[in-house]
Amino acid sequence: MAEPVVTLAHGGGGASTRQLLRDILLPLLDPAHALHLEDAALLPAAAGSPAWAITTDGFTVRPLFFPGGDIGKLAVCGTVNDLAMRGARPEVLTVSMVLEEGLPLGTLERVVASMRATLDAVGAVVVAGDTKVVERGRGDGMFLSMSGLGKVQVSPPPAAFRAQPGDQVLINGPIGDHGIAVLAARENLGFSVAVESDCAPLWSLVETMLSAGGPDVHVLRDPTRGGLAAALNEIAADSRVGVIIREADLTVTAGVRGACDLLGFDPLTIANEGKVVAFVAPRQATAVLEAMRAHPLGRGSAVIGEVITDSPGRVLLETDLGTRRLVDMPGGELLPRIC
């Protein structure tokens, strides 16, 4: 047998990614933080002052510009959203850029302007940065890496292990838009796809949700790589509960539905970049839902399911037909089928 190597499946955000983490990467982490894998880590603060949340994230996307966003907006959103998922207001970010020889400076300027605009919308600042240039052919135009710090605004902060039986599962709109928009922009699919990425900074939406629900907002997750299926499976596993969602309450736009049907993809496994899944105690679910619907990024919000005591660690879906099926952790890379 040949020596095992990294494959694209390891970057898919599903079972293969988790295996890579478990087998090779987790020993690198401080044991206190390796226990629960969250979107951002919490740093203890002096008594009386709020904890800090810290996160770091790398961004590679082809093409650099796609309907609804670009790599710069994606990087800022991805970083601030990871902080927001721990209930933290994004404050300071750092950025590291790996640029490929031959990248037009105008392209770089457009990306930076897009980052600037997104930062302004969030109210966060970049306080440090680094630049490296690699030879032509050794980078995809540019790779970005960002770290972020934010102050946690609620105690206890939302965490993937805090889901409780009875919690209502909420999401702020249709799923799968980002993954399909980027795929359609990158590949010659042979059919037109009118889908825009949902890429958006979520802090202000999350802030209104926390104002309405406070500590009753048990879990927040942005279902990025691996889609809603991966996010819900992680939460079910970390909280040792079952989760049931209803197909009838999930929204999938016609463009995403059509592309998924043709390519053999499940919209539940497609990446989002402007969505937040919230697990909220039943007594505050309506208040949080109303707060979400009053926000521009939450008009399409809905309660899509709830936490159950049976089937711990598993995610079930009640279909439009009233039948039930399992929603499994996606495996790895999305590969279009032969038809």
Next chain:
Amino acid sequence: MTRASTDGQRVLAAHRFRQMLAELVDRPIRLMEVCGTHSQAIGRFGLRQLLPADLRLLSGPGCPVCVTTPGEISAMIALATSGVIVCTFGDMMRVPGHTDNGSAPPTLSLAKAQGADVRVVYSPLQAVEIAQAHPDREVVFLGVGFETTAPAVAAAVLSAARQRVPNLSVFAAHKLVPPALVALLQSPGVALDGLLCPGHVSTIIGAQAYAPLVQQYGIPCAVAGFAPGEIMAGILSLVRQVRAGEARVDNDYARAVRPEGNPLALRTMYEVFRPADTTWRGLGTIADSGLAFREAYRGFDAVARHGVEVAVLPEPPGCCCGAVLRGAISPRDCPSFGDPCRPESPVGPCMVSSEGSCAAEWRYGQLAPEVREVTA
């Protein structure tokens, strides 16, 4: 129509479907859904939960990746590591070839990770464009798929011929559905009461293509689409035929399938290819069930051009894909199902392909009986 009323109607339709089957099925009935996309849809919609105990749905050989032989897959991987650019549909990337193959990587995906130039394409025409963009490289398209795919591959070959693209060839491993169904019905130990015929393939070959099966083997056939209502209609058609002791072809997908199919697509396919014997995983060699290049297009045959040897290789140890593809066993009957065979570490192709029946069973079928409580 509002979303809510559509959902209500679907639950109602499911409820009626369940009641009608409960009345109609008065003996054990075994139906085969031939097509992998049907297997996926049946799992995704949880349709098996609506069936009475006496009605069994078996998955058939209609998953293109799954019926590709271990020898063909190993030859494709060998080709990828020989320095040519290999273009393929995504489904092929993670299918394991023969594992006892010296130092060769076991999948196209791993060959790519080790440096082979393997590119996932969405259309065979992209392979023509890649060949034009790299005139100094040999480009091979992996032609895997049934009558749905073969006409598009033939169209790409015709386009390359017209534009005189000298560096493109095709590894033609296409397979034809009707001859495989004949072989299946003839094989001992396969007792089927009806065939749920594929939707996409039938748009090309037409509903009439199943008439000889009905005449010769007296087997009820129903062509179905992929929406839950269309699959339910197909199953009801078959059960009604079985009950009445009749056999005919019901076209329950008339919005897409004509009796004669798509003559233009068939003409394109047969301009480039001619029927030839080919070997199917699980079914063995079947006369005229594959496609070989016609003389005029011989130059596009990757097997001849690159001296590819397609060996007869056994199934991977512990793999029962062959029996699963014949409907002889269900995925769960395979001793490798779940351990060690899982989507991220597949032993056989039925666990890899998005249309594989083992993948469908793994993805959708793992519920304990008490959780499968139906609300319809």
